Amino acid sequence: MSLLALILVLILSLxxxxxxxxxxxxxxxxxxxxxxxxxxxxxxxxxxxxxxxxVRYYPxxxxxxxxxxxxxxxxxxxxxxxxxxxxxxMEMGMFxxxxxxxxxxxxxxxxxxxx
Amino acid sequence: xxxxxxxxxLILVCATAVAVMLGIAWQRHHASTVLTAVxxxxxxxxxxxxxxxxxxxxxxxxxxxGLAIFGAVLVLVSTLACAxxxxxxxxxxxxxxxxxxxxxxxxxxxxxxxxxxxxxxTLFFGLELLSMPLYGMLAYAFHERRSxxxxxxxxxxxxxxxxxxxxxxxxxxxxxxxxxLAGLTAGLGEGGGAWGxxxxxxxxVGLGFKLSLVPFxxxxxxxxxxxxxxxxxxxxxxxxxxxxxxxxxxxxxSPAFAHVGVHQILAVLAFASMLIGNxxxxxxxxxxxxxxxxxxxxxxxxxxxxxxxxGLAVETAAVYLVMYVVTTLGAFGVVTLVxxxxxxxxxxxxxxxxxxxxxxxxxxxxxxxxxxxxxxxxFTAGFIGKFxxxxxxxxxxxxxxxxxxxxxxxxxxxxxLRVMVTLYLVEPGMQRHDAPHDxxxxxxxxxxxxxxxxxxxxxxxxxxIIEWAAALGVAHG
Numbered sequence: 001m002s003l004l005a006l007i008l009v010l011i012l013s014l015x016x017x018x019x020x021x022x023x024x025x026x027x028x029x030x031x032x033x034x035x036x037x038x039x040x041x042x043x044x045x046x047x048x049x050x051x052x053x054x055v056r057y058y059p060x061x062x063x064x065x066x067x068x069x070x071x072x073x074x075x076x077x078x079x080x081x082x083x084x085x086x087x088x089x090m091e092m093g094m095f096x097x098x099x100x101x102x103x104x105x106x107x108x109x110x111x112x113x114x115x
Numbered sequence: 116x117x118x119x120x121x122x123x124x125l126i127l128v129c130a131t132a133v134a135v136m137l138g139i140a141w142q143r144h145h146a147s148t149v150l151t152a153v154x155x156x157x158x159x160x161x162x163x164x165x166x167x168x169x170x171x172x173x174x175x176x177x178x179x180x181g182l183a184i185f186g187a188v189l190v191l192v193s194t195l196a197c198a199x200x201x202x203x204x205x206x207x208x209x210x211x212x213x214x215x216x217x218x219x220x221x222x223x224x225x226x227x228x229x230x231x232x233x234x235x236x237t238l239f240f241g242l243e244l245l246s247m248p249l250y251g252m253l254a255y256a257f258h259e260r261r262s263x264x265x266x267x268x269x270x271x272x273x274x275x276x277x278x279x280x281x282x283x284x285x286x287x288x289x290x291x292x293x294x295x296l297a298g299l300t301a302g303l304g305e306g307g308g309a310w311g312x313x314x315x316x317x318x319x320v321g322l323g324f325k326l327s328l329v330p331f332x333x334x335x336x337x338x339x340x341x342x343x344x345x346x347x348x349x350x351x352x353x354x355x356x357x358x359x360x361x362x363x364x365x366x367x368x369s370p371a372f373a374h375v376g377v378h379q380i381l382a383v384l385a386f387a388s389m390l391i392g393n394x395x396x397x398x399x400x401x402x403x404x405x406x407x408x409x410x411x412x413x414x415x416x417x418x419x420x421x422x423x424x425x426g427l428a429v430e431t432a433a434v435y436l437v438m439y440v441v442t443t444l445g446a447f448g449v450v451t452l453v454x455x456x457x458x459x460x461x462x463x464x465x466x467x468x469x470x471x472x473x474x475x476x477x478x479x480x481x482x483x484x485x486x487x488x489x490x491x492x493x494f495t496a497g498f499i500g501k502f503x504x505x506x507x508x509x510x511x512x513x514x515x516x517x518x519x520x521x522x523x524x525x526x527x528x529x530x531x532l533r534v535m536v537t538l539y540l541v542e543p544g545m546q547r548h549d550a551p552h553d554x555x556x557x558x559x560x561x562x563x564x565x566x567x568x569x570x571x572x573x574x575x576x577x578x579x580i581i582e583w584a585a586a587l588g589v590a591h592g
Binding site for chain 2 (some may be wrong): 003006101104105107108109
């Protein structure tokens with residue numbers, strides 16, 4: 001029975017994939033240039049939508065992990081702490097220490113400097 | 116206390132990674148970073164002696180048994196070789212050099228977790244900890260197009276493979292409600308039902324990708340070619356060893372993998388990997404791509420042991436792994452040393468090696484020995500490994516696989532010999548594109564020479580390795 005279901009899932013996903021391939025891509029032809037330009041309140045866009053820009057969010061995201069992610073673990077840890085006591089404190093302390101090494105590293109690499 | 120001793124190698128490697136990170140934050144210094152990393156890895160290797168005393172040690176998540184210690188030794192030795200080769204390679208690299216060792220240590224920690232995992236959580240965690248730093252290591256020379264391409268290619272494809280792996284785990288969990296190997300074994304019973312089988316198949320896809328078995332092998336040559344020498348070395352040695360060991364554990368312990376259907380699939384994968392890997396290697400004009408294709412074929416050979424999965428299978432796989440790792444480290448080590456002076460990209464095209472013998476005779480000797488061993492010529496380590504595989508296949512009556520192995524080796528001999536002939540050709544106006552003059556007295560050169568000596572030594576006197584492999588204990592959940 002479950003083998004039948006498995007095969008059904010396979011066929012369905014295969015069919016959906018093929019259907020996507022077979023469906024017509026676009027009903028109408030693309031509009032010509034003035035209509036196609038992105039709407040910018042009347043002005044002409046001076047960069048392409050695919051232009052390159054500096055991703056400063058990337059170090060920000062890493063910093064967020066170093067600073068904030070341990071909070072996520074601290075909520076369940078608070079429950080475990082009631083049971084285990086000092087040992088849980090030591091374990092969390094080790095975890096925080098390793099994380100803070102990451103922060104020290106990021107600091108020395110100049111992530112906190114506003115450029 | 117037993118806990119601490121059993122996990123000591125892992126703790127030491129992680130502590131070394133933290134120490135290296137603090138060291139970089141305090142002051143950047145290439146040589147001292149390498150020294151810290153190498154000392155930490157050596158301490159971890161030494162601590163394995165203590166681990167051996169407490170050896171069959173199990174928790175819910177890890178099983179530190181003979182197989183795990185064996186895998187840990189191979190992972191740590193390959194990481195050590197990569198660290199010393201990276202020192203030679205990165206010396207002329209402009210840009211931050213120290214972070215490479217940080218990534219290397221994190222990946223080694225992942226490998227240590229993976230070889231001793233007996234729970235899907237540690238399996239997944241170890242596999243990701245092993246792969247994530249590899250993305251960074253492969254794209255380390257990111258101002259070069261090829262290196263960046265290798266890193267991104269491996270990242271995207273590996274993420275897809277991980278999705279398969281996770282879905283397989285989810286199906287197995289849906290069937291049994293357990294995630295540890297012992298629980299899976301109990302829950303799946305004989306065969307394991309359709310969902311258990313589908314789960315096993317999907318897990319096999321995920322692990323097969325990491326081992327670059329044939330239908331999942333497309334990334335291998337590009338990533339090997341593009342990645343910087345030491346990163347490709349790590350990918351070819353430590354990363355694959357750890358995954359093979361976890362696959363071995365799964366095949367031996369889990370009944371879903373003992374199912375006839377899964378065995379047939381494994382046999383087909385092995386046969387296809389041997390033939391296609393060798394055939395595709397025939398026309399390569401780039402040594403790193405050639406080694407990539409040859410590694411596909413070699414893991415096809417190794418898979419024969421997993422297909423048989425009884426009798427001497429573990430011993431065979433262990434012997435073959437040792438021989439493969441020593442040989443591959445030697446071959447990639449030479450490529451890395453030859454590339455170490457290069458400004459843009461690695462010196463991997465075959466014409467870079469034309470007439471290398473007349474400029475660097477000893478380095479050429481090392482490469483020749485490594486290639487002979489890869490081809491499986493007697494009196495080298497590769498022969499012993501291949502002999503074991505053939506003996507196991509004949510014993511189990513897997514004639515198709517033995518035939519594939521023999522045909523594959525015959526094809527392999529051609530392209531390995533082609534490289535060797537290139538090494539000894541003379542040509543006027545040869546390119547001066549090789550290792551620094553004093554390569555032999557530096558750490559990387561010493562490592563490569565030692566590996567070549569080991570290849571020959573193990574080929575002539577393999578008894579210690581065979582005894583070690585025969586005594587491997589696998590903890591049964």
